[in-house]
Amino acid sequence: MSLDIARIRADFPLLAQEHNGHRLVYLDSASSAQKPQSVMHAMDEFMEHSYANVHRGVYAIAEAATARFEAARATVAGFIGARESAELAFTRNATEAINLVAHSWGRTNLAAGDVVVLTEMEHHANIVPWHMLAAERGIELRWIPIDAEYRLDLTNLDETLSGAKLLAVTAMSNVLGTVNDIPMLVRAARSAGAHVLVDASQAAPHLPIDVQAWDADFAVLTAHKMLGPSGIGALWARRELLEAMPPFLGGGEMIRDVRKDGFTTNDVPWKFEAGTPAITEAIGWGAAIDYLQGIGMDAVHEHEVELTRYALDALDAEFGERLTIYGPSTTDARGGVISFLFPAIHAHDVSQVLDEEAVCVRAGHHCAKPLMRVLQIPATSRASLYLYNDTDDVDALIVGLTHAEKFFAVDPT
Amino acid sequence: MSLDIARIRADFPLLAQEHNGHRLVYLDSASSAQKPQSVMHAMDEFMEHSYANVHRGVYAIAEAATARFEAARATVAGFIGARESAELAFTRNATEAINLVAHSWGRTNLAAGDVVVLTEMEHHANIVPWHMLAAERGIELRWIPIDAEYRLDLTNLDETLSGAKLLAVTAMSNVLGTVNDIPMLVRAARSAGAHVLVDASQAAPHLPIDVQAWDADFAVLTAHKMLGPSGIGALWARRELLEAMPPFLGGGEMIRDVRKDGFTTNDVPWKFEAGTPAITEAIGWGAAIDYLQGIGMDAVHEHEVELTRYALDALDAEFGERLTIYGPSTTDARGGVISFLFPAIHAHDVSQVLDEEAVCVRAGHHCAKPLMRVLQIPATSRASLYLYNDTDDVDALIVGLTHAEKFFAVDPT
Amino acid sequence: MAGLEDLYREIILDHYRAPRNRGELEVPPAHQVEGFNPLCGDEVILYLDVENGMVSDVKIAGQGCSISQASTSMMSAAVKGRSVAEARTITRAFKALMSIHESKIGGDDVDATADDLAGVRLGDLEALQGVVKFPVRIKCATLAWNTLVQGLDEIESSH
């Protein structure tokens, strides 16, 4: 492995825990990642020395708070390759960012009969806001299917996109691990005259991304999956789009003037940030990105690809056909998310047995019920890898799974 | 003073700072409050030992995270006197909570011509969402005026409320310090058949509040003004109302089922919490409330009333008519927010001089531009008091103000 | 520390591997009702035949973990042949068994008191008591019961 995992793990206090006498093996980073000490330090240091509301005070700590908050915005914007900080609006999470687009851009640009194209591997965050708009406005949803290798089936792509106004697609599936070819999808969408929203919630933590290279219109991400704090995410969009969009939430910060009979809006991106923002969380997110950049996103990705390869091989060697893996069998264009199922044992029960041995995996539909229906299963277990995981973690998973298989065998001995 | 301020101050690391050789005097808590060590500890401890996404994992730390997150909800719900935790939905801040009501309840219950009553002392957070609904739906806004003592002028209350569907009113003004008589306003609104939303953003940090005693329908609050972290707030509403309201944002957490052709919603309050919530921030908010309850809200309030009396008297003794105070002259039904202006010196310039002496006050319209227009001024300086302030802080303010008056005198010497 | 044996008692695994009353009933005359656990995607489908205030037949379908499947199977055995009133009492007694943690996590209000449920005998169902030590799994255990109540309510309100 190219990363020094022992050193990295030392930066994450939670990973030093034991549970039931076992070393904690955290394999649920796709749900939410653990936080390095530097993120907690940055938040504490900010609260101890520079905390104040932003964009408001003349006094020194308020000035410092504003400068650090805006510097964090620049850090996030830079991390995803935005042209300028003004293109990045802070939200609570990726979900709110997609809702913002659906409410503001969607209600302005989509009318009854207009088509929004999704894929079968979208997270509920990139489905339900469009369902809500469908119910309210009568827009139509089309779905790009998945193929037998758990990748997008692009056979009828042009047909599906034809006449569409928007393609909303994840850059990486949180269930399958599949990494989609965003530049190609954007080109296809552009030829069809559609805008493109990229859900980068899973890609941003694990791959180098560049919204300008993607040539996308909107991208969303969420701090807690990329070593940052909970409570903050972001919408990136081209400046022209943000400027043309009406505001989403109303209140302080987002206004230029308020009278009894109306209001005017502030400049972008503040137009989309109503009320006191998640100030300390922005500082923490900035520190998380500093940490990731200190290691390098190429190195993070490379490590995860190697570890995924190791895990897929080890699972196959141990369980073979007895275990179904829901996701690509190769590691090209694939992230470290491994969904699996023993056909006769429910994912919940597998997780429970693993928990006895301090192996943390998630069981359930992973907020992707339409995908579960396509796969014709109610749930999977999911082990997801990050920069602090190593082959020992994968080995612990495999030992736990052998125990689960034994415990729930039809005739246990 | 009944509180031991020196001991309290020792809990707030930021207050131990110096700036320009002066002890930091923080008088901007109405904008955002400083954080006690216990809040930072709770957040760090949680991130170091129990961090995981909530409502999702079967494994032990995920279970602990969920239990602690829901316990924090119960703490906040208990603090405001809610009947049950299910009536409390977490939001990013008070602003989002009001937007939630305007979008979900408002769009369902308000049609063209329907009347929403506000007061002239509302914060933009409780104005702009209604402006947006007015622009979209043609609802009408009516305003309860303020009187010469900077309190609500209730002369025409029944007339103003007649036929109204909603009264949206702040429990305490963030500019004037005025505390409104919510139970009386609720009774008047009920007789008129109107629902009542109470903006408790300023009241919750400073007074004992009880949403059931108020008999209100909705109340909103925000953690960062009550010693808690940024990035989290809450909407409280009666269960029946929450259950009848359509969801606001769509995504994970808020669903029961999602299919390609639609979705069904989760139970309250999760129906209103789309995506990963501000988990660590909820824990921090719970710790902030524990801290406040350890001191007692009656004691906090009493301290602030005494200190406000001291400040009003001292300002009068030093400056008399040369300084205008925008707020009630008595401390009955009045909080520790003191807005003031030297008629010939702009608030911004006063703050700048105070900053030289490390006295932090806010200058501006305080997100209440309609009120500023009523007062016929562009801005005020505002000193706001909290449990960690004492008479030394007020004295430092007064010394700073004498310097500002001198510096900007028409003929400085 | 609760171990796996507290959760997965032999009788639970038995109901999971060999669920009772699995199947469908014709609708109508039977009533069909579905329940979801939004957190994990488990699904319960109940077919209820209620005549003259009696739950004359119950069939169960759906998919889920061992706890939800076993609880559904046990529930079907417990209420089949009982009156609607008895079925409701058993449900309340079962939820009381689970309530300690459920009310904390889920905020469901359990109005059962020890008193008025003192006489209810839960039999096999008591094997599910170990679930309370695993708070996340309580929703798995109660899913079938919440769905049952919903079904009974629908049947009664349609009269």
Added chain:
Amino acid sequence: MAGLEDLYREIILDHYRAPRNRGELEVPPAHQVEGFNPLCGDEVILYLDVENGMVSDVKIAGQGCSISQASTSMMSAAVKGRSVAEARTITRAFKALMSIHESKIGGDDVDATADDLAGVRLGDLEALQGVVKFPVRIKCATLAWNTLVQGLDEIESSH
């Protein structure tokens, strides 16, 4: 550490106490444009008389802090009697003077380079340079100038 004297130079206080060109012009023929600082509520109203590419008259109104009022007054004195092109150049030179912090905080893009502004003499306006040490106040100092640009743009696009 920047002191108050860096910010409040005597010439600034002079413009604040005795603003030049205060008043109104008849609209039309003059053009009226308003600017707000959303953060503090400061307001600038400019009346611009532009004929044949010349800013033949400027009057100012509104309310604000010493920095925004002084900057407005200085701006009016600096551009009155100049060509529109000169007024724009002075504006860019002034914003370059302020830019170090403004671009950091506000994200405004300042396209001025030292080169093409080398010849511009700012005179009294240089007294406002101390403002860059107080980043929050930069918006106060630039308000009048942003409003001027908006007014000139409106006038030119209406032809």
